[in-house]
Amino acid sequence: MESNGTDGKLDRRTLLKLSGAGLVGATAGCLEDSEGSGTEGEGTDSGGENTDENTDSSGGGQESYTIGMVDALTGSLAPYGKRNQRGKDLALAAINDVGIGSDGASLEIAVEDSESSNQSGVSAAQKLVEQNGVPLFIGAVGSGVSIAMYDSVTKGAGVVQISQNSTSPELTNVPGLLRTSPSGSAKGEALAKFIAEDHDKVAVTWVNNDYGTGLSNVFADTFEGDVVYNEPHDQGQSSYSGTLTEMANTDASAWLFLTYANEMTVMANESFDQGYNTQVDYYGAESTVADEILENTPEGSLDGMQGITESAPGDQENFKNFASTFKSEYDAEPTVWAAFTYDAVHIAALAIEAADEFTGEALNEVVRDVTRPEGQEAFTFEEAAGMLRDGGSPSDVDYQGVSGLVDLDENGDPPGTYQVYSVQEHAYEYGEYITS
Structure with a gap:
């Protein structure tokens, strides 16, 4: 290093x-009190029950796509989990201003609470996958929770899992479990x-x-x-x-x-x-x-x-734009953890944009490709989606995260x-x- x-x-x-x-x-993960307050992100956000529409091909006349998120809203990790909700909300706003696919479908996220424990995290992931039918979910904060959800729910289920905050080196040994925060x-x-x-x-x-x-x-x-x-x-x-x-x-x-x-x-x-x-x-x-x-x-x-x-690299232009929007919206500086969540939602949306259909198998085929350094740099969802709609392949896109490089390697890890x-x-x- x-x-x-x-x-x-x-x-x-x-x-x-x-x-x-x-x-x-402001970029170094310091918790602002304002980010841990309020009721945002509790329960289910932007709809919870999945419909038959969620199995259609992207761009196929669908009005919305629902993915999941498991976050630590209560328990010992709540100081870290609640701040993610603002990063998630800003990402949804940016993505939905553009829309997914030729019909401009919206992205919705069903949020469940891990309660900062492995058992509750597994139950939350099971609800999202088995009841809501999401083919992709973001989660979790705790590394042990992320691994438990992967072992019990994600693995072999044809579902994509992207952790927004887990940093343990142990996740490197679970290549099917992706993350936007770097290995520790x-x-x-x-x-x-x-x-x-x-x-x-x-x-x-x-x-x-x-x-x-x-x-x-x-x-x-x-x-x-x-x-x-x-x-x-x-x-x-x-x-x-x-x-x-x-x-x-x-x-x-x-x-x-x-x-x-x-x-x-x-x-x-x-x-x-x-x-x-x-x-x-x-x-x-x-x-x-x-x-x-x-x-x-x-x-x-x-x-x-x-x-x-x-x-997050504070001198990077797209982070500055993110920080400016964040401060305008919440009158607070963002943490890098909010930026990691912002990027996880963007990667999920780009995978939906690039995939042939809205299934876990199809999303898994392209989710790494939209972050590859071999592609053309794209600093916003609009730029990246435009490349795909102009006939580009997923590997032609290199999404540049607001948290820094998010080039997901073969182990699902980004640089740090x-x-x-x-x-x-x-x-x-x-x-x-x-x-x-």
């Missing part, structure tokens, strides 16, 4: 040279190099699921020093004092938290009460970037914490753009970009 061009080594001073522009900070492998390697610049001993605690397992394994395999503590913790606990005590009993000078917002909030508060935050340096990944964490922890309790998160963050005066600040 390339970093800043200094022989592959991340220069600490360069990485922490903060950009100062508000747009850059490059992020884990970057974290290992970043921390090794100042520390030779680190204690790691990771959430006990596919996300935590995959990312912690990459980190441990890459870190050049000693990982003196490397243990999981369960979600949803009221206290993690035992884990923190064990970490404090090591000689690690750095602690790495690979966990979610709710769990990090509990750990940060308990660490602050024990004074651990003044004894070691804290590090995290994208899942410890959430305004909810800062809002529910004391001032100064996380100052100095650093990490690496997924990011990452960014260094730190907590200063109880606020997130952002610095250097890293491209995988």
Whole structure:
């Protein structure tokens, strides 16, 4: 993975040279409170029951196409899930301004709640596929939820699944499961190099699921020093004092938290009460970037914490357009996670536009092709659909995502753009970009 061009080594001073522009900070997955509020996206959006029309060929006189989405609207991942709904809504608006096929059919999305758990995610996916009859659905936030839905519902069912947020390296081993957010492998390697610049001993605690397992394994395999503590913790606990005590009993000078917002909030508060935050340096990944964490922890309790998160390239023109539209609509800056969802909906719509018929098998044949780098670059649905309607094949189109490149490889993974963050005066600040 390339970093800043200094022989592959991340220069600490360069990485922490903060950009100062508000747009850059807005791209790094930081949760805005406004994105987690309201009731948008709850229940079923734009219709839920599938009709016989959904099996017709695209462009065949059909008035609408319904696909599905499984999002974390409740549970421990809700701070990450609810922000996706705005990205979804903006994508639908852009697509439906143009329409799908020669008859300008609309795209509709039936949304179900994963409740941030594997079991509920599987039930949600089953409802979409078996009751609504969708041939494609977007989902989910949690990597373990995405894999469980694929194993229990998607695999062998002739259905396309595109995760909007799952980053675990474990998804790379499930090539039939596509995603618009990049694999955490490059992020884990970057974290290992970043921390090794100042520390030779680190204690790691990771959430006990596919996300935590995959990312912690990459980190441990890459870190050049000693990982003196490397243990999981369960979600949803009221206290993690035992884990923190064990970490404090090591000689690690750095602690790495690979966990979610709710769990990090509990750990940060308990660490602050024990004074651990003044004894070691804290590090995290994208899942410890959430305004909810800062809002529910004391001032100064996380100052100095650093990490690496997924990011959209803030200088990219189509992202700027997306961010401008987002801010005009919601009076807030978008997160990269909203951008990932925006791109997932666009890829689904382009697959519908390109496929011979509205079936999972037909969509699966073209869904990767519309993102291929060999095709002509298209920065909007209108541009890409126009190429297809002018006689172009799916592989003639290279959709350029607002979240960055979305060239889906043979494993269903896109490339990734990452960014260094730190907590200063109880606020997130952002610095250097890293491209995988």
